[in-house]
Amino acid sequence: MGYFLDERCGVHHLVDQEFEHNRQSTLKCLENSRYGGVRSAFENAYSHFDSQPQDTKVAVRSIFEALEILTKLMAKTDKLNKSAVENMLEPLALRQCGTDETARRAVHKMFLGFAEWVDAIHFYRHGQGQSEPVAPSIDFAVYALSSGTGFLRWLLTIDSNELNAGS
Incomplete structure (x- = not known):
């Protein structure tokens, strides 16, 4: 894994161009003031991934936190768990599918x-009951950040569509 400098001379781990593209495009989606807390947690995730030494545990926890904050903005829940995904977030996405059964099944x-x-990330969010903290591997953290960023972007779109439909 290499490094690159951003336009402000910040040093970042270079996983690949797609990883960085997803980070930057998601930051653009988070410009609305409604998402200030989401953005802060999202930036924290990547900041800890970029730190020396890398803090993969906080990176993974922070991408989860970004998704949890957004979930709390979108639905009447106090936490992100399997139940919130299935009973609160999925119905919002399904509503946007209309009567398209193929889309509904895929969603x-x-x-x-x-x-x-969400269930998998909980293993790193909560203590493992061991004397030494268990941090995810760099490969796991890359996947968790990548996939978490993808879910975040999709939920941001769903939320934006819901807000626009309500106005």
Whole structure:
């Protein structure tokens, strides 16, 4: 894994161009003041991933936190868990599918995967009951950040569509 300098001379781990593109395009989606807390947690995730030494545990926890904050903005819940994904977020996405049964089936399957992602991340969000903290590997952190960023972008679009439909 290499490094690159951003336009402000910040040093970042270079996973690949797609990883960086997803980070930057998601930051653009987070410009609305409604998403200030989401953006802060999102930036924190990548900041800890870029730190020396890398703090993959905080990076993974922070991408989860970004998604949890957005979930709290979108739905009446106090936490992001499998139930919130299936019972609060998925119905919002399904509403946007209208009567397109193919889209509805695909969205349902994607949200089943998101619910499993949420459950998997909980292993790193909570203490493991060991004397030494267990941090995810760099490869796991890259996947968690990449997939979490993808879910975040999709939920931001769903939220934006819901807000626009309500106005």
